[in-house]
Amino acid sequence: MRIKIGKSTKLLGFAIVLIFGFAPMISCGGSEIGQGRYNPTDTWAIYWFLCGTDLETDHGMATNDLNEMLEVELPENIKVIIETGGTIEWHNDTIDPAYNSRWLYDSDGFQHLEDKYLSDMGDPDTLIDFLEFCNDNFDADHKVFIFWDHGAGSVDGMNADQLHDGNSLSLEEIRFAFETVNGSDIDDPPYELIGFDACLMATIDAAESLYGIANWMVASQEFEPGCGWLYSGWLQDLVDDPGMNGALLGKAICDSYVIGCENIGQDDDITLSVIDLSMMGDLLEAYYFVGVESLFYAVEDYSFISNFGRSARNAENYGGNTRSLGYSNMVDLGDLIRQGGDEFLPVSGESMLDLLEEAVVYQVQGPLRQRGSGLSTYYNYNGDTWNLSKYANLRGDEDPFRWFFEYAVTGTLPWGALEFLDDLIDSMEEQWEEEVVPKRGSKPKDIVSPQDDLEDFPVIITDESEAVLNLGSQLANDLIEVNCIIGYYDAEEDLYIHLGRDNDIFADWENGIFTDNFRGVWGSIDGEYVYMDIVDSTDDYNIYEIPVKLNSEEYSLRVSYSYESEKYSILGGRKGIGENGMPDKNLRQLKPGDILEPILYMIPSGEEDLYEVSVASITVTENTSFEDIDLGDGLFSFMFEMIDLQNNSYLSSVALFSVEDGEIFALLDEE
Numbered sequence: 001m002r003i004k005i006g007k008s009t010k011l012l013g014f015a016i017v018l019i020f021g022f023a024p025m026i027s028c029g030g031s032e033i034g035q036g037r038y039n040p041t042d043t044w045a046i047y048w049f050l051c052g053t054d055l056e057t058d059h060g061m062a063t064n065d066l067n068e069m070l071e072v073e074l075p076e077n078i079k080v081i082i083e084t085g086g087t088i089e090w091h092n093d094t095i096d097p098a099y100n101s102r103w104l105y106d107s108d109g110f111q112h113l114e115d116k117y118l119s120d121m122g123d124p125d126t127l128i129d130f131l132e133f134c135n136d137n138f139d140a141d142h143k144v145f146i147f148w149d150h151g152a153g154s155v156d157g158m159n160a161d162q163l164h165d166g167n168s169l170s171l172e173e174i175r176f177a178f179e180t181v182n183g184s185d186i187d188d189p190p191y192e193l194i195g196f197d198a199c200l201m202a203t204i205d206a207a208e209s210l211y212g213i214a215n216w217m218v219a220s221q222e223f224e225p226g227c228g229w230l231y232s233g234w235l236q237d238l239v240d241d242p243g244m245n246g247a248l249l250g251k252a253i254c255d256s257y258v259i260g261c262e263n264i265g266q267d268d269d270i271t272l273s274v275i276d277l278s279m280m281g282d283l284l285e286a287y288y289f290v291g292v293e294s295l296f297y298a299v300e301d302y303s304f305i306s307n308f309g310r311s312a313r314n315a316e317n318y319g320g321n322t323r324s325l326g327y328s329n330m331v332d333l334g335d336l337i338r339q340g341g342d343e344f345l346p347v348s349g350e351s352m353l354d355l356l357e358e359a360v361v362y363q364v365q366g367p368l369r370q371r372g373s374g375l376s377t378y379y380n381y382n383g384d385t386w387n388l389s390k391y392a393n394l395r396g397d398e399d400p401f402r403w404f405f406e407y408a409v410t411g412t413l414p415w416g417a418l419e420f421l422d423d424l425i426d427s428m429e430e431q432w433e434e435e436v437v438p439k440r441g442s443k444p445k446d447i448v449s450p451q452d453d454l455e456d457f458p459v460i461i462t463d464e465s466e467a468v469l470n471l472g473s474q475l476a477n478d479l480i481e482v483n484c485i486i487g488y489y490d491a492e493e494d495l496y497i498h499l500g501r502d503n504d505i506f507a508d509w510e511n512g513i514f515t516d517n518f519r520g521v522w523g524s525i526d527g528e529y530v531y532m533d534i535v536d537s538t539d540d541y542n543i544y545e546i547p548v549k550l551n552s553e554e555y556s557l558r559v560s561y562s563y564e565s566e567k568y569s570i571l572g573g574r575k576g577i578g579e580n581g582m583p584d585k586n587l588r589q590l591k592p593g594d595i596l597e598p599i600l601y602m603i604p605s606g607e608e609d610l611y612e613v614s615v616a617s618i619t620v621t622e623n624t625s626f627e628d629i630d631l632g633d634g635l636f637s638f639m640f641e642m643i644d645l646q647n648n649s650y651l652s653s654v655a656l657f658s659v660e661d662g663e664i665f666a667l668l669d670e671e
Helices: 007-020 053-059 061-070 124-137 171-182 204-209 231-240 246-263 277-300 303-314 333-339 349-359 385-395 400-410 417-427 472-476
Strands: 044-051 078-085 100-106 109-116 142-148 158-161 167-169 191-197 214-219 271-276 330-332 360-365 376-378 467-470 479-490 495-502 505-508 513-516 521-525 532-537 541-550 553-562 567-574 595-604 611-614 626-630 634-644 649-651 655-660 663-668
Touching (some): 053 061, 061 078, 061 231, 204 214, 246 271, 271 277, 277 303, 277 349, 303 400, 330 333, 521 541
Antiparallel strands (some): 158 167, 634 655, 655 663
16 A cells, blocks of 8 residues: 555646756654653563564574573563564474464563464464554553564565465555554654564665654665674663664664674675654655656656666665576665766756655665665566566556656556656646756657667677777667676587676777776686676675585575775675565575585587586685686687666677787687
8 A cells, every 4th residue: 555645746846846946845854863852761562573484494593583682681661572473493492383472571571472373474464463462462652563584675575474385465565454453643653663674675665655654664775684683782772771762763773783793794785774754755755756757758768768777787786686696676766866977867866865865864884885875766677577567566556667667677658657747748838848858759669679789799809909899879778787798618628618797898888889808817716716797886896696506505605896905705695585585684604614616607519508517616714715816828708798678688799818828819709
């Protein structure tokens, strides 16, 4: 269920925007984080919806957090009420996985309240039943609600119950449950804070679903490490200062989260945000204008969609968004706008950034996640129409972002979008200023895939022995990304070994000219070559995925490269997103004694399909490292990879690099 702003209000607002820029809005948000303290004798109730799932079955993570909670001695005015379920096995002798059980932790200790029939924690009725139980038995002056489990962002929600086929709660179902029990009131929300101890839930859609339900939201844009929140930290802070408000409690959650992640060495790419939900009225209206402006420019010239896509690819994004790990399709909202430059969204962009800064009152970020604004938004990285249809249902029937992404992914402007823009223009005809936004011309064109023009596009070898892809500006406008793919020809075995993909090229997007930077080096673990695939790139760092078998289990090893230190760091390994859309929360760090088998891909002579092979076994030590090493003499293939809006990949013709005694020569593949 979406919070909607009346159409007439939006049209009037957009008219003001067109003439004067973004108009000032009535706002009650952006509170200073230390303001609005409460009486320290007020009562607090923390409701904890603890769906253990495979995180508990495989790793005991829920039990760890319960034990952290038990380290804190609670006063009489603070109570924690817990519902447990959703997992095959609990790593303690107290909780029985055959039931949904309810527990109380207060000044008298940890107490069992009741066992319920085993119900699906991904079903809104189960959430409603718990909310009603808490209201009836444990009401308080200030109420906090915590979701604990996997999270998957705007489209797939969270709480994947392991005992019910991984069924999860959507954002619509979460709002429905809270509204059913407590109603909603934007002036006096029933909850002080709602938090997601889960991955990927700091999204503008999640915040919208809680508007009028809570004063504050705490959530992470990125994967959370398996340790999650540090319950012994923030809960002790509340005990020490029970007069704090939700913003200060959110800050305590964030600060202690950093400590917990640092304790296990997994703080490199963490994020956690405190969102002032009273700002959502203004924020949602600004977000709507960003969608309207994006849709308008796309209808005027569909090359804007490519520019939007390149901004999304360059922006800080979360959850992997790769073929090997899967796609969360979440990107930082602020960085998406900033990456487009000053002319990207001249009407709505700056105001959106200002309001984001005001709404996100506090956030923590690891060194590899320094550009985020604190809230993510949807972007369809993988071109998947099923994922898009779920997003469309989330946004509703008349939503500019829905129409924009449907146009981008399907290539055809959806029914209703053009009529919407026509009505907008007609209603504002007298106030329209052409110099601000040009008038729409002819009916928009369908976006035609450039496959016939791009596949096997010829590579030029220059006199300077460089491989150059000269697409021209028009074809380049159809693309959102250009990379290079490197391979090795093994003459003795008569086969091709696929080494991976990188962005180590020189790109001139304005003219559509891309030039190699082949240096005869490649990544390795302890001197053994690996397949490496670039998945994220900024001015400060790159992040790669390395397919490996870790103690015979398949993992994707995440490796970062810092441009400042010119060194790689092994962050850890993850498994991919499951069938229910939930990502792997556990970042498995390497330990001495682990056995790593890097996975390479080869094509035997005369065949076309890639075969997976393991050619080395590495015993991890305390000194195990990732570094570039010389490829040595030999013949190496080089292709440019071109990616369009629908995430289709096209390969150029092959250039060859011959390396002899360290000298590199480029030539065309004559075969």
